[in-house]
Amino acid sequence: AQTVTQSQPEMSVQEAETVTLSCTYDTSESDYYLFWYKQPPSRQMILVIRQEAYKQQNATENRFSVNFQKAAKSFSLKISDSQLGDAAMYFCAYRIPRTGANNLFFGTGTRLTVIP
């Protein structure tokens, strides 16, 4: 069974500082995708960053980067130079690339507060 665990229900960071959100997952698959989604208050979830399991290089999108440790089944998100607009719920998610399905398995989320 696929499970995704986010052990930090809440995190806070000072504006302009760096914060790391943790995520671990459990799977027997060798090929899969990992995602971080952001859900601002009263807004829809949007994709922040994704990582393909076959890629060794960690994904980076501007101020967002991941630390993907396949052997440890760990996928953390680092937000650099935090901004007030980064305040949101962050969900780690996983899926198997399979034709016709592609459903996501989510963690319970981490609520990030950015302190001015």
Next chain:
Amino acid sequence: EPEVTQTPSHQVTQMGQEVILRCVPISNHLYFYWYRQILGQKVEFLVSFYNNEISEKSEIFDDQFSVERPDGSNFTLKIRSTKLEDSAMYFCASMRDGSYEQYFGPGTRLTVT
């Protein structure tokens, strides 16, 4: 930028009643999904829909649930006889063919009393 929309934003219903939650996916997307999130719990997959049929469903998606794409734009989730435990936020998502990214709607909060 195109967005997935959902209506209503909040639905209150009595136990045993039928509800229909509506979604308008992004127009050129071919994969459609429903997820739900019970308050304080994780987002859970319910069902995926592709080529006018269910492609996968979870254990949650029992006979009380059904999905439909009645026309070229809407994608609906029907719960035939709601239970208290159906109270949750329901998210619709869509994805275009060949992509990895699911686009989510803002959700419908369903409250069953």
